[in-house]
Amino acid sequence: MAGLAAALEVSSRGLPVVLHEAAGHAGGRCRSFFDKTLGCEIDNGNHLVLSGNSGVAAFVDQVGSAESFLDLPDACFPFVDLETDERWVIHPNRGRLPWWVFKSDRRIPGSRASDYLVALRLLAADKNATVDEIFGENANVYRRFWEPLAVAILNTPPTEACARLLWPVFAETFALGADACRPLIARQGLTDSFIDPALATLRERGADIRFGHGLRSLSKSESAVTELHFGDETINVAADDSIVLALPAAVLGSILPESAPPETFHPIVNVHFKHDASTVSNPLPPILGVIGGTADWIFCRGDILSVTVSAAVDLANAAADDIADATWRDIDRVLALNTPLRPATRVVKEKRATFAQTPENERRRANTRTNHKNLFLAGDWTNTGLPATIEGAVRSGFNAAKLIKKSH
Numbered sequence: 571m572a573g574l575a576a577a578l579e580v581s582s583r584g585l586p587v588v589l590h591e592a593a594g595h596a597g598g599r600c601r602s603f604f605d606k607t608l609g610c611e612i613d614n615g616n617h618l619v620l621s622g623n624s625g626v627a628a629f630v631d632q633v634g635s636a637e638s639f640l641d642l643p644d645a646c647f648p649f650v651d652l653e654t655d656e657r658w659v660i661h662p663n664r665g666r667l668p669w670w671v672f673k674s675d676r677r678i679p680g681s682r683a684s685d686y687l688v689a690l691r692l693l694a695a696d697k698n699a700t701v702d703e704i705f706g707e708n709a710n711v712y713r714r715f716w717e718p719l720a721v722a723i724l725n726t727p728p729t730e731a732c733a734r735l736l737w738p739v740f741a742e743t744f745a746l747g748a749d750a751c752r753p754l755i756a757r758q759g760l761t762d763s764f765i766d767p768a769l770a771t772l773r774e775r776g777a778d779i780r781f782g783h784g785l786r787s788l789s790k791s792e793s794a795v796t797e798l799h800f801g802d803e804t805i806n807v808a809a810d811d812s813i814v815l816a817l818p819a820a821v822l823g824s825i826l827p828e829s830a831p832p833e834t835f836h837p838i839v840n841v842h843f844k845h846d847a848s849t850v851s852n853p854l855p856p857i858l859g860v861i862g863g864t865a866d867w868i869f870c871r872g873d874i875l876s877v878t879v880s881a882a883v884d885l886a887n888a889a890a891d892d893i894a895d896a897t898w899r900d901i902d903r904v905l906a907l908n909t910p911l912r913p914a915t916r917v918v919k920e921k922r923a924t925f926a927q928t929p930e931n932e933r934r935r936a937n938t939r940t941n942h943k944n945l946f947l948a949g950d951w952t953n954t955g956l957p958a959t960i961e962g963a964v965r966s967g968f969n970a971a972k973l974i975k976k977s978h
């Protein structure tokens with residue numbers, strides 16, 4: 571997403587673009603693929619984006635894919651607590667003042683407005699403060715609100731996660747009311763909504779897109795990159811060329827070791843089930859939060875029911891069958907399907923889903939600009955001030971493109 575965003579922004583100004591992608595397809599950690607077991611396209615992971623994500627909105631606008639998202643008029647987040655069997659809906663109001671926190675039917679049972687207003691502590695949070703230190707004192711609301719949100723956003727256990735990274739997310743979404751926190755869910759899948767439209771737009775603008783073209787190394791003078799090495803091919807960098815390395819942190823570390831990017835990562839596990847949607851009488855919510863189960867979130871999209879477990883440090887090491895059994899038990903109970911027999915399943919373990927978003931790694935995030943005048947960095951792990959998300963990746967790409975624009 572970072573590389574595509576950079577390419578889109580640069581090409582929108584009429585500058586020529588060559589995109590080099592190591593894989594045989596685009597999308598990186600945000601893509602769909604055909605799964606033989608399920609006989610359909612699935613996403614590598616359920617991706618939740620909110621309507622207040624301005625970078626994503628600009629990306630979608632540029633590639634013209636707004637129609638490919640579910641049309642959800644309201645921001646409603648149903649939750650189930652499997653330990654107590656309680657159910658509730660977090661329902662932010664329209665308008666800029668978040669008065670929903672004062673309404674008991676729009677928040678967690680037994681919680682008070684002040685339990686949500688503690689978000690303001692993020693504003694003054696020390697750079698070393700963890701999520702657990704900022705929000706941990708009210709166990710009920712922590713377990714049912716702050717912890718699941720923080721884990722979903724930061725993909726890092728709350729005892730390690732850098733609290734400060736949450737502020738921009740809240741300020742740009744939940745704090746601005748329902749219009750900024752409507753879930754933006756791809757109707758068909760990530761590739762259909764983000765990747766294919768971006769590639770089509772780039773091709774229309776004459777971009778040269780090369781798949782199976784992985785960068786191996788760079789040659790540099792003191793002030794600039796002079797050559798790019800791909801397999802046994804070398805490309806000379808012209809005087810007015812600029813390079814954006816939109817690589818995952820782990821790959822960049824081997825190509826540009828002096829950038830010293832984060833070296834620790836956390837997994838996300840997704841489990842996709844193909845069920846017979848016609849057997850369900852009530853419409854299922856597109857997304858549902860689960861407390862006290864193996865699943866964190868359940869996504870319902872037609873015949874595919876999917877579970878996401880973030881910061882799945884232990885689960886990622888479990889056998890796929892055990893993960894599938896445990897998460898199907900959650901789905902069956904939460905959605906009251908009465909189908910204990912597990913349907914066809916695909917477990918996707920993304921071991922390096924994002925870098926571990928700890929205070930220590932926060933200090934290792936690299937700036938867009940480098941010591942080489944024609945070399946710029948992008949990627950969700952770069953120093954955007956945002957968590958490692960699609961929004962962060964897109965904005966990092968736009969940031970790099972803006973610097974290129976200035977240097978031309």
Ligand SMILES: Cc1cc2nc3c(=O)[nH]c(=O)nc-3n(C[C@H](O)[C@H](O)[C@H](O)COP(=O)(O)OP(=O)(O)OC[C@H]3O[C@@H](n4cnc5c(N)ncnc54)[C@H](O)[C@@H]3O)c2cc1C
Nearest residue numbers: 571572592598599615617618784785923949950959960963
């Ligand atoms: C399972 C899962 C669930 C997620 N859920 C969410 C969510 O709900 N909401 C959200 O906002 N974010 C979510 N994310 C995070 C989001 O997917 C990432 O932050 C984002 O996709 C990162 O984009 P990127 O461009 O920075 O990196 P990448 O997607 O990693 O892209 C890097 C690209 O570089 C290519 N590459 C690698 N090496 C080379 C080389 N040597 N030469 C050329 N190309 C190379 C790769 O093939 C890849 O295409 C999730 C991630 C995962 C894995």
